[in-house]
Amino acid sequence: MKKNQWLRLGLLALATTIALPAVAQRKGKAKSKVATVVAKPKAGHYLIQGTAPAEANGKWVYLYTNSGTALDSVKVVGGKFHFERPVGGDGIVANLIVPRSFSLSFIPEEGVIKAPLEAEAATGTPLNDIRAQKVKEEIALSSGVKEKLMKLRSDKTLSDQQKEEGMEKVVKEYYAQILPGVLADLKAHRDDALGYYALQTLLAQEDIDLAKAEGYLKEVSESLRNEETIVKQVERLRRLEATKPGAQFVDFDGVDDASKPVSLSCYVGKGHYVLVDFWASWCGPCRREIAHLKKVRDAYTDKGLVILGAVVWDKMEDHLQAMKDLEITWPQIFNDKDATDLYGIAGIPQLILFDPSGKIVARDLRGDMVNAQLDEILKTTGGKL
Template sequence: MRRIFISLAAAMLSLAASAQVKYNINGDTRNQIEGAKVYLTFLDQGSIPVDSTVVKNGKFNFKGETDMRKVAYITAAGAALKVIIENGTVEASLADATTGGAPLNARLAAFNARKRPCNLEMYRVMGEASKLNMPADSAKMKQLEAEYNKYSAEMYTMERDFIFSNLDNVLPAIELPSFWRNLSAAELDEIEAKASPELKANAEFVKVMSRRKVADKKKNEWVGKKFVDFRAQNLEGKSVALSDFAGKGKYVLVDFWASWCAPCRKSMPALKNVYDKYKDRGFDVVGISLDTSREAWQKAAKNLQLPWHHMSDLKGGPDSVASAIYHVNAIPYTMLLSPDGTVMATNLSADSLDKTLANVLK
């Protein structure tokens, strides 16, 4: 009986997902843009509005039907607000840049409310940092960098959790376009596998996954090629090159990571086990940090007790020379180099690395 009930429930959910969505959006502007034209645009239908209206007495309204829940923009007089098109009544305030009412919009509003204090603190830190006089205020700068990294890590956790807890709806399509490069290949695989049909059909989601596949293809093009050398600094500030460690007769894992990257830190214990198992048999590791703060990088390496070589130009992910060379847009990311410096494999988990080394270091 229980199996029958579950099957019926699944069928009902499937039918519900494919049913027409009837939406009703009540908008409020607090009389700030009286008489202004308001536009509703579905993100999966390009930049052409699907509807428009005029603000009267500080209010506006959109009603309609569509094939599934989706992300939309409401724009008017320079103001813009993302909303979720869903069954029920959506409360949309252009004055406060908030949504509410219908379930997904209420969930989006709660998420934005959780992020707001963290965002404000990050802006505060950046504002204070911009007023410092270097090098006289270097101690204060280090303090502010530590604060910024703390809030950045909190923001990362909130955004990641928001995406993974909403794979049954379209909400991840709001965060993924700007956040997907912070996710590992395994996490992106999991998102793609667990995404609901309506999320997979979302134009923003499709774009992200297409960009990810292009990026993965570029990274996989390195397999079978010799590594490209570059220079950076080690933890002590000394200039070192990747060639100081790679192509010297050992199997070398190049591990791209950062102190603020939660998945990176989570993967370290397993990687340390592999390192301890094979370090005396011709295996080595070079950690390439995508940090911007030397203090945060040094502290993380020390706290995590990472015993291998370390390099960083402290330019962060997008501007790092190493990430540009190897097309690294999501971490953790790894490359295994053969003793002569040829790239053998990319993006290996600790378990896959262990199995590979067991075969080549018999």
């Protein structure tokens, strides 16, 4: 599987919540107020008529832009809350967040918008109603996809490569089902939120590349192309293009486990094959991959292979504890964010193999794929890495 399928499925299947948990928990300087009942918004405004489960009573609902900027907040009283705001200033898509509890994406469109926090989508205005119906259809189509992926992942009779191939097939089949409708939305809604959702889904495809992405971008308006989340998705594809197999490594700095400065170039391009594992202590699949990397270490380091950990999206204290718990012996570079940006990494673990001159040999390696790649190399290098 070339990319993180779990992340990708989450982006394409529903695309109903854009704000991430970190955004939901961030405290902004938004104006706070207690809900008051309003029946109809002013001209040029939208009115959120929100409802929430009993456990949300007394909690604050925060309104965020699609990029995570706090706009407003209101307290849930009697299972209800309301916002009234002018259309146009809150972006093409906005999000209602009760930190650590609920998140609902909606389209800021003139009129009354019904927003049950426990629902999958908002309703009440033309675009929101269309979006809600599409979400319902997408949920129906994807109902069995996650189950299939989990079943493949837990099947002990399959090799890692067979699991990856099976999971890739499941996701491709899902895309084949939804793509006709997504492409139709892109053409019919080139300048509104439905086109934005369609573009997001297309840019999350398993086989997406920069050329395809640029083709999709030509189908939509400049305003959609300039949406922050779209710009970030395209920039990631540019980074992927720049770091595909055959490209020279891109250096980044960090610190080692003793907090001393270190860089990727301290290891890569020094005359040996280097396997770099981008990982984090909190990442379950990363921790499982460590067990296999120990076997790789035992089998190939005496032939010259260098294994290097690139620690990302983590805290140093958590990383050091994981090093101890997992008994990791290879060197590490702690780099919280730049490393993943430079290599267009959206999900971890991500294993990249570099040749002795620093060129990228392969990306997206997992499990037995690492061994297979190294064994092929050894056939042409006289048994040396």
